[in-house]
Amino acid sequence: MTYVLRGYFRSSASWRVRIALHLKGQPFEYVPVHLLRGGGEQHGEDHRRLNPMEQLPVLLVDGAPLTQSLAILEFLEERHPEPPLLPREPLARARARALAEVINSGIQPLQNLEVMQRLGATFGAERPAQLSWSRSYIARGLGALEALVAGSAGRCMVGDEVTFADLCLVPQLYNARRFAVDLDACPTLVAIESRLVTLPAFRAAHPDQQPDFEA
Numbered sequence: 001m002t003y004v005l006r007g008y009f010r011s012s013a014s015w016r017v018r019i020a021l022h023l024k025g026q027p028f029e030y031v032p033v034h035l036l037r038g039g040g041e042q043h044g045e046d047h048r049r050l051n052p053m054e055q056l057p058v059l060l061v062d063g064a065p066l067t068q069s070l071a072i073l074e075f076l077e078e079r080h081p082e083p084p085l086l087p088r089e090p091l092a093r094a095r096a097r098a099l100a101e102v103i104n105s106g107i108q109p110l111q112n113l114e115v116m117q118r119l120g121a122t123f124g125a126e127r128p129a130q131l132s133w134s135r136s137y138i139a140r141g142l143g144a145l146e147a148l149v150a151g152s153a154g155r156c157m158v159g160d161e162v163t164f165a166d167l168c169l170v171p172q173l174y175n176a177r178r179f180a181v182d183l184d185a186c187p188t189l190v191a192i193e194s195r196l197v198t199l200p201a202f203r204a205a206h207p208d209q210q211p212d213f214e215a
């Protein structure tokens, strides 16, 4: 089975998939798609044919395109069960998915590039207003996550093993810092992150390790 990942170094959804591929020891070719250059390569015909949502990531599985990072994580989990990225016990398993969804559907879509660009183009929002919009949704979502993990966390967000939730957390906290969100209200999340980022798979998946990285 061959994997080609179309991603962008700081795309949080692409980053989740990179971590999973590294954790599961699956080699992959990385094809950078620049989200800003020339108005955004995700809007080009080549990419739109693979993902009509004009977003990243796309994982080509033996040439067949798969979109939506969490669906990709589920696919990788089924295809390469070791090491597991979901707990065995059903309630803990559902909790890991729920925490991942707080980020995947409760934070990321509200602060993504397309939304910020639309706030500017359609409503005339200047950059500070766009940033304030994103910051508020990130802070709200992370505040909820901090409260939720009080009932589930060990060394990771659910217990002591890495799950989908942790794969979503690390990129979202990176984004939070880019948007200057105050993380003092999220000590548990930051402590978990500090442990995760020492793992080799998380290090390899970091934006600054990607060939398209820009400082």
Ligand SMILES: N[C@@H](CCC(=O)N[C@@H](CS)C(=O)NCC(=O)O)C(=O)O
Residues within 6 Å of the ligand: 010, 011, 012, 013, 014, 035, 040, 042, 054, 055, 056, 057, 067, 068, 069, 070, 104, 109, 112, 113, 114, 115
């Ligand atoms: N739910 C999607 C979200 C994909 C998404 O929003 N990707 C962003 C990068 S993290 C993107 O491609 N944005 C392009 C744009 O906003 O134009 C997933 O998890 O794959």
